[in-house]
Amino acid sequence: MPNYEYLSRIHGPEDLKKLSFSELDLLCAELRARLIEVISQNGGHLASNLGVVELTVAMHKVFDCPKDQFVWDVGHQCYTHKILTHRNERFDTIRKEGGISGFPKRCESDCDSFIAGHSSTSIAVATGLAKANTLKGNDDYVLAVIGDGAMTGGLAYEGLNNAARGNDRIIVILNDNEMSISKNVGALARYLSTIRSNPKYFRAKDRVERGLKAIPVVGTPLRDAVFHSKEALKRALYKTTLFEYFGFTYLGPVNGHNIKNLCEVLQRAKDLARPVLIHVETKKGKGYLFAEKNPGAYHGVSKFDVSTGNPDAAPSMNFSSAFGESLTRLADKDERICAITAAMKYGTGLHKFAAKFPSRFFDVGIAEGYALTFAGGLAAGGMIPVFAVYSSFLQRGFDQILHDLSIERQHVVIGVDRAGVVGDDGETHQGLFDISFLTPIPHMEIYSPYSYQELDFILRHCVAECDGPCAIRYPRGREQVVPELTPQSYEEYTLFAPGAKALVVSYGRLFKDVWYAVEEIRQTKPVAVMKLQKIFPLSDECLQIMGKYEQVIFIEETMEAGCIGEHAAARLQEMRCKTRCHIKAIRDFVPQATVAQALAALGLDRASIKEYIIQRLSD
Ligand SMILES: Cc1ncc(C[n+]2csc(CCOP(=O)(O)OP(=O)(O)O)c2C)c(N)n1
Ligand SMILES: CC(=O)[C@@H](O)[C@H](O)COP(=O)(O)O
Ligand SMILES: [Mg+2]
Numbered sequence: 276m277p278n279y280e281y282l283s284r285i286h287g288p289e290d291l292k293k294l295s296f297s298e299l300d301l302l303c304a305e306l307r308a309r310l311i312e313v314i315s316q317n318g319g320h321l322a323s324n325l326g327v328v329e330l331t332v333a334m335h336k337v338f339d340c341p342k343d344q345f346v347w348d349v350g351h352q353c354y355t356h357k358i359l360t361h362r363n364e365r366f367d368t369i370r371k372e373g374g375i376s377g378f379p380k381r382c383e384s385d386c387d388s389f390i391a392g393h394s395s396t397s398i399a400v401a402t403g404l405a406k407a408n409t410l411k412g413n414d415d416y417v418l419a420v421i422g423d424g425a426m427t428g429g430l431a432y433e434g435l436n437n438a439a440r441g442n443d444r445i446i447v448i449l450n451d452n453e454m455s456i457s458k459n460v461g462a463l464a465r466y467l468s469t470i471r472s473n474p475k476y477f478r479a480k481d482r483v484e485r486g487l488k489a490i491p492v493v494g495t496p497l498r499d500a501v502f503h504s505k506e507a508l509k510r511a512l513y514k515t516t517l518f519e520y521f522g523f524t525y526l527g528p529v530n531g532h533n534i535k536n537l538c539e540v541l542q543r544a545k546d547l548a549r550p551v552l553i554h555v556e557t558k559k560g561k562g563y564l565f566a567e568k569n570p571g572a573y574h575g576v577s578k579f580d581v582s583t584g585n586p587d588a589a590p591s592m593n594f595s596s597a598f599g600e601s602l603t604r605l606a607d608k609d610e611r612i613c614a615i616t617a618a619m620k621y622g623t624g625l626h627k628f629a630a631k632f633p634s635r636f637f638d639v640g641i642a643e644g645y646a647l648t649f650a651g652g653l654a655a656g657g658m659i660p661v662f663a664v665y666s667s668f669l670q671r672g673f674d675q676i677l678h679d680l681s682i683e684r685q686h687v688v689i690g691v692d693r694a695g696v697v698g699d700d701g702e703t704h705q706g707l708f709d710i711s712f713l714t715p716i717p718h719m720e721i722y723s724p725y726s727y728q729e730l731d732f733i734l735r736h737c738v739a740e741c742d743g744p745c746a747i748r749y750p751r752g753r754e755q756v757v758p759e760l761t762p763q764s765y766e767e768y769t770l771f772a773p774g775a776k777a778l779v780v781s782y783g784r785l786f787k788d789v790w791y792a793v794e795e796i797r798q799t800k801p802v803a804v805m806k807l808q809k810i811f812p813l814s815d816e817c818l819q820i821m822g823k824y825e826q827v828i829f830i831e832e833t834m835e836a837g838c839i840g841e842h843a844a845a846r847l848q849e850m851r852c853k854t855r856c857h858i859k860a861i862r863d864f865v866p867q868a869t870v871a872q873a874l875a876a877l878g879l880d881r882a883s884i885k886e887y888i889i890q891r892l893s894d
Pocket of ligand 3: 425
């Protein structure tokens with residue numbers, strides 16, 4: 276158990292204001308020990324949090340939270356902030372069922388000023404909060420902390436474009452560690468590296484600016500003359516950054532691990548009392564050697580051994596790696612196949628494709644909307660683009676799918692990863708809406724393989740035979756198969772039961788539990804069971820089968836509104852079938868827990884599914 280001499284004295288941010296800079300350095304060492312102690316047990320976003328310890332401490336030293344509001348972009352790096360704002364005692368519950376969240380949550384603390392989880396929102400949020408302050412006549416500050424990765428998302432630029440239009444007290448802190456989850460990409464990353472490699476050129480600016488301000492200007496002609504020579508002098512002495520064109524005062528680059536420097540620059544920004552952007556350089560993984568050396572691998576971790584850095588569970592095949600491998604095999608045979616990721620090369624299993632076909636692999640940064648429209652362009656140009664993306668992040672691209680892909684039927688394959696319940700990231704990351712928002716789009720085809728073999732089969736079908744946008748959804752983690760069942764079609768599979776009046780329908784990860792629940796019920800009562808592979812639109816044959824039963828019971832790991840059962844019920848009614856449809860699906864946001872705990876809480880574990888079917892059978 277590490278010794279927490281300083282941390283044990285910190286209950287709220289006011290306590291750290293009493294510490295000297297050298298004591299704050301010691302506090303930072305303890306904060307790192309605390310982060311490693313808890314994250315090695317609970318899992319979480321290790322490297323990003325280790326990188327912002329000094330920055331977070333300095334922000335709390337100079338500003339008064341919650342009066343001054345901190346907005347964390349993505350929010351995955353807010354752990355030190357949580358520890359410093361009355362949550363150290365509960366910190367060991369982070370990301371656990373019923374525990375504190377790994378992201379900012381307003382319901383958890385008044386020091387968390389806005390929810391996060393999805394990237395690139397912080398500047399927009401901060402502009403809103405700062406404008407509200409101005410309108411209410413209060414002079415508090417709003418600080419947005421945004422990473423260089425999050426800065427690759429378009430919404431960040433919409434924020435910058437609006438943030439400095441007035442004199443609201445907004446401070447954007449650009450936390451530049453040269454990393455998104457993997458190496459950061461694109462022109463902005465290159466631009467930031469130019470600034471980093473010429474620090475004096477840029478850092479001198481604020482000093483020169485202040486010196487020039489001190490020159491007295493009297494009378495209009497003289498003022499004009501001095502103004503123009505000041506501008507010329509400025510241009511000669513230093514370079515204007517992109518951020519100044521947006522209207523910010525630019526301060527930096529500043530060493531993000533030197534508390535004294537950080538406090539000075541934060542104080543300077545505070546004194547300016549106008550929109551300021553501070554460029555902070557940090558090291559992702561700082562203070563834990565394994566994470567410093569390989570920050571990408573330690574971005575998000577599961578339980579690990581602190582002394583070796585090794586995860587408790589050995590990595591094994593999962594749906595993402597199966598998807599990446601199948602796609603790489605297909606791309607070997609067809610040079611038109613391209614793979615796209617929005618900053619999730621490893622998470623979506625596309626790294627092998629990237630290594631083998633670098634010219635056909637595109638990491639576009641955290642830009643899901645762009646990825647889809649770019650894919651549309653590739654498709655119109657004769658390529659076969661495959662975009663692998665987490666279900667929850669695909670929410671960002673609804674209009675791009677509708678407008679750019681669907682109307683003119685561009686052949687784009689979307690690999691919808693992390694579909695269904697994801698576990699300890701919680702509400703913001705659950706993949707529960709893709710079916711609801713994809714099904715209203717005309718001609719959209721949606722598949723849901725339950726095994727790697729089916730995934731391979733369906734991917735081949737989508738790449739070779741579909742002619743418009745199509746989606747293949749699969750969950751986080753490993754396949755759950757019924758060994759005695761090996762369907763070889765991308766349509767449905769039905770196990771009939773002589774005399775059965777009810778049919779149970781499911782697909783994807785839940786199917787295994789549904790199958791065994793039905794098997795138990797079949798000991799005493801005949802029940803048929805259907806597994807869908809192509810879940811939307813349902814084929815006429817499939818609907819014909821459903822229409823023959825008195826009851827059809829749908830068990831689905833998705834939101835109830837817009838789920839497959841709802842669509843099937845409407846079609847069966849149209850067909851004038853007397854079939855009664857029952858739907859067991861999800862009605863609300865799903866909080867953090869393990870996948871098994873969350874499914875049980877939702878009534879979607881095997882025992883609850885069995886109970887639900889039995890109840891419906893007696894309706
Ligand atoms: C819309 C969206 N897409 C993808 C992600 C996944 N994601 C989470 S953090 C991250 C990288 C963020 O990099 P950066 O902002 O530089 O933060 P760092 O971890 O380097 O501190 C990504 C891609 C997300 N949270 N939201
Ligand atoms: C913060 C964020 O959005 C990602 O880091 C996400 O937590 C990754 O999730 P997986 O662990 O499922 O890849
Ligand atoms: Mg970064």
